Amino acid sequence: MTIAVEPPKAAFRLSMLIYDTRYRAMTIQVIVLALVLLFVGWLTDNTIQNLAAKDKDINFGFLWARAGYDIDQQLIPYTNDSTHGRALFVGLANTLVVAFFACIFATIIGVIAGVLRLSKNWLVARLMTVYVEVFRNIPLLLWIILSFVVLGETRPAPKDFRVTDEMIAAGESPAATMSFFDSVAITNRGSNIPAPKLTTDLGGFELLGVPFSFAVLGTLALIIGSVLVNNRVLAQAKAVQEATGDRPTTWWKSLLILFAPTLLFLWVLGFHLEYPVLKGFNFQGGISVAHSFTALVIALSIYSATYIAESVRAGILAINRGQTEAAYALGIRPGRTMKLIVLPQALRVIIPPLISQYLNITKNTTLGMAISYLDLKGTLGGITLNQTGRELECMLLMMMIYLTLSLLISSLMNIYNNAVKLKER
Amino acid sequence: MKKSVFLGTLAATTVLAGAAFAGTLDDVKARGELICGSNVALTGFGAADAAGEWKGFDVDLCRAVAAAVVGDGTKVKFVPTTGETRFTALASGEVDVLIRNSTWTYSRDNDLKFDFVAVNYYDGQGFMVKKDLGVSSAKELDGATVCIQTGTTTELNLADFFKSNNISYTPVTVGDDTEAQRQYETGACDAFTTDASGLASTRAAMADPGNHIILPEIISKEPLGPVVRHGDNNWGDVVRWTFNALLIAEEKGITKANLEEVVAAATADAAYDPEVKRLLGIDGDMGAMAGLDKEAFKRAIAVSGNYGEIFEANIGASTPIGLARGLNALWTQGGLQYAAPFR
Numbered sequence: 001m002t003i004a005v006e007p008p009k010a011a012f013r014l015s016m017l018i019y020d021t022r023y024r025a026m027t028i029q030v031i032v033l034a035l036v037l038l039f040v041g042w043l044t045d046n047t048i049q050n051l052a053a054k055d056k057d058i059n060f061g062f063l064w065a066r067a068g069y070d071i072d073q074q075l076i077p078y079t080n081d082s083t084h085g086r087a088l089f090v091g092l093a094n095t096l097v098v099a100f101f102a103c104i105f106a107t108i109i110g111v112i113a114g115v116l117r118l119s120k121n122w123l124v125a126r127l128m129t130v131y132v133e134v135f136r137n138i139p140l141l142l143w144i145i146l147s148f149v150v151l152g153e154t155r156p157a158p159k160d161f162r163v164t165d166e167m168i169a170a171g172e173s174p175a176a177t178m179s180f181f182d183s184v185a186i187t188n189r190g191s192n193i194p195a196p197k198l199t200t201d202l203g204g205f206e207l208l209g210v211p212f213s214f215a216v217l218g219t220l221a222l223i224i225g226s227v228l229v230n231n232r233v234l235a236q237a238k239a240v241q242e243a244t245g246d247r248p249t250t251w252w253k254s255l256l257i258l259f260a261p262t263l264l265f266l267w268v269l270g271f272h273l274e275y276p277v278l279k280g281f282n283f284q285g286g287i288s289v290a291h292s293f294t295a296l297v298i299a300l301s302i303y304s305a306t307y308i309a310e311s312v313r314a315g316i317l318a319i320n321r322g323q324t325e326a327a328y329a330l331g332i333r334p335g336r337t338m339k340l341i342v343l344p345q346a347l348r349v350i351i352p353p354l355i356s357q358y359l360n361i362t363k364n365t366t367l368g369m370a371i372s373y374l375d376l377k378g379t380l381g382g383i384t385l386n387q388t389g390r391e392l393e394c395m396l397l398m399m400m401i402y403l404t405l406s407l408l409i410s411s412l413m414n415i416y417n418n419a420v421k422l423k424e425r
Numbered sequence: 426m427k428k429s430v431f432l433g434t435l436a437a438t439t440v441l442a443g444a445a446f447a448g449t450l451d452d453v454k455a456r457g458e459l460i461c462g463s464n465v466a467l468t469g470f471g472a473a474d475a476a477g478e479w480k481g482f483d484v485d486l487c488r489a490v491a492a493a494v495v496g497d498g499t500k501v502k503f504v505p506t507t508g509e510t511r512f513t514a515l516a517s518g519e520v521d522v523l524i525r526n527s528t529w530t531y532s533r534d535n536d537l538k539f540d541f542v543a544v545n546y547y548d549g550q551g552f553m554v555k556k557d558l559g560v561s562s563a564k565e566l567d568g569a570t571v572c573i574q575t576g577t578t579t580e581l582n583l584a585d586f587f588k589s590n591n592i593s594y595t596p597v598t599v600g601d602d603t604e605a606q607r608q609y610e611t612g613a614c615d616a617f618t619t620d621a622s623g624l625a626s627t628r629a630a631m632a633d634p635g636n637h638i639i640l641p642e643i644i645s646k647e648p649l650g651p652v653v654r655h656g657d658n659n660w661g662d663v664v665r666w667t668f669n670a671l672l673i674a675e676e677k678g679i680t681k682a683n684l685e686e687v688v689a690a691a692t693a694d695a696a697y698d699p700e701v702k703r704l705l706g707i708d709g710d711m712g713a714m715a716g717l718d719k720e721a722f723k724r725a726i727a728v729s730g731n732y733g734e735i736f737e738a739n740i741g742a743s744t745p746i747g748l749a750r751g752l753n754a755l756w757t758q759g760g761l762q763y764a765a766p767f768r
Binding site: 056068069070071072080152153157188189279280281282284288290291369370372374378382383385386387388389391 | 508509512513532533536537538558566567568569570575577580581583584585588594595596597598599600604608611612613614615
């Protein structure tokens with residue numbers, strides 16, 4: 001005969017909330033939560049009351065009002081007749097493009113520096129150590145200002161590129177000439193690079209105020225399609241190799257599939273490059289990249305790359321030496337050992353700190369305000385805030401946008417991390 | 426019980442925080458020092474010299490207000506503010522008054538909840554270019570790169586000017602005057618635009634003032650003046666009438682040098698100009714109406730003299746900045762400076 005032994009149920013008393021260990025933790029949490037809510041409520045109430053005392057309200061209506069100011073770098077169309085809301089998106093696009101390029105360059109430089117720091121070559125390893133230690137121990141803002149000032153003060157002014165009839169007659173050459181076969185002009189204001197142009201316009205459509213061109217979309221679709229087809233060809237080649245041990249030649253197929261359709265498409269549409277030409281005060285035509293953008297990308301990349309280099313080094317060091325030795329024993333060369341054996345495993349260690357570096361880069365773009373780069377902080381948090389005087393609204397919006405941006409980046413990176421991390425089964 | 430006391434205290438603090446801005450005059454008197462929002466460094470208007478002493482046209486008005494309120498023109502703490510931070514500094518109560526060539530506009534007056542109590546300098550936006558650029562009119566600036574200080578009315582005027590003339594430009598938005606000057610001097614921009622007075626001041630501070638010209642176009646109205654928080658009328662009146670006192674002093678020929686003589690003459694002579702007597706506190710107690718004492722405005726004049734003297738000493742024709750009185754002459758001399766009667 002079995003008897004289920006149950007402890008006698010004591011009646012619940014209020015004092016048990018404090019003296020009974022089963023309930024005490026819960027009680028404390030409820031109290032803390034209540035206090036936190038009370039504090040937040042008080043802060044909000046205080047803000048509203050103080051704003052009311054100053055005759056101010058919280059109103060986001062200014063976002064639909066005419067902005068009235070001009071922005072130098074616009075990735076989406078904008079004029080001074082556009083709204084403050086649109087200026088916000090122009091700024092956001094400028095933030096994203098800097099963050100995008102800085103993340104890419106920082107990763108490339110960081111991985112190379114991190115691997116080289118472990119090089120057996122004494123000089124190379126020491127040079128990388130010096131690079132990492134110097135760049136990460138000096139504040140980022142100084143690097144940004146330094147790159148900006150160096151770019152601005154060492155390059156010639158646009159007027160130095162001018163060739164006048166008198167100079168030709170006298171056989172003199174201008175003080176400065178364009179680089180890369182007269183296609184790129186780097187002045188003390190910015191870099192002017194050739195712009196890709198099409199003679200046939202396929203038209204396009206506008207979505208949420210952002211124009212999309214069918215030509216660009218078509219090119220993108222073609223590139224993606226080519227890559228997918230190429231992947232299938234490679235997969236087939238692999239299947240053949242596994243079945244027969246013989247790998248069919250694929251390089252000419254790949255080349256044809258990857259490039260021919262896109263190039264043909266562009267050729268039909270009349271693809272050509274528009275070169276910058278000195279006209280009036282500045283170079284016109286082509287794409288003009290202000291030095292504030294270049295300096296920000298350079299400084300953010302070389303600074304953040306040092307942190308990435310350290311994560312990469314830590315990741316590689318975390319891989320057991322036995323792995324490398326085993327690879328060597330199988331006769332795999334050092335370069336391939338790194339690429340095929342060590343780095344894929346090291347990624348598991350590298351990715352999590354890399355996420356936070358990407359987040360840092362994105363947030364650090366706000367330092368562009370020191371060199372007049374009009375990112376989100378420059379438009380919404382700078383000029384719009386000043387012209388409308390809506391500090392609280394602008395700050396709240398900006399915080400919300402940066403928070404969303406960071407969470408988005410980190411969730412995307414987490415998806416990637418889940419794909420490469422050690423699978424425990 | 427305890428909780429309600431806690432909440433009560435909280436509510437009281439909140440109310441106090443809201444009410445703290447109402448009596449600026451009393452705050453300044455109690456503190457014994459005026460906190461004046463000033464320029465970071467605009468030679469002639471507001472800048473600290475090599476010895477750390479604040480000097481300038483706007484600075485002297487701050488000193489006059491301090492002399493009127495706390496009795497000593499040196500009892501001023503200058504808080505340098507940029508174009509971006511100035512209004513926040515005023516709104517938050519960090520400064521008592523903002524005298525920092527700020528343009529009086531409708532939206533700043535109404536939407537930002539400020540009061541512009543006077544216009545101490547009638548200005549307009551202009552352009553400065555290097556002489557060797559070969560430009561003689563702002564309308565020839567098509568395609569030029571223009572440096573501009575952010576957080577100002579000038580960036581809006583600039584956009585409007587280029588648009589109405591159907592010409593284009595590339596803006597370089599710069600945080601403050603010194604950085605704008607650096608970028609302009611290295612040639613990162615073809616033209617620098619700000620208030621004409623600011624251009625004159627910037628040019629005077631350059632190593633080679635002769636190589637830069639200020640273009641003839643004035644593209645906007647920029648009435649610059651002292652700003653106080655909206656709703657504190659008494660304090661606004663004190664600042665307004667201190668400025669008016671300086672104007673009346675010029676009108677009546679009262680200078681820093683002859684102030685005591687005028688006081689002696691007015692005291693002795695019963696038939697002396699009654700407005701001067703009221704202004705200098707010899708007749709009646711006009712100061713009390715604004716919450717000041719009898720001799721408040723006399724002290725204001727004593728610090729750096731009347732409006733004309735302040736103008737000439739800081740930005741006038743004899744200084745490196747070399748601005749003419751122009752619109753800022755007294756109304757009796759064809760200008761716009763006109764003080765309401767002191768009675």
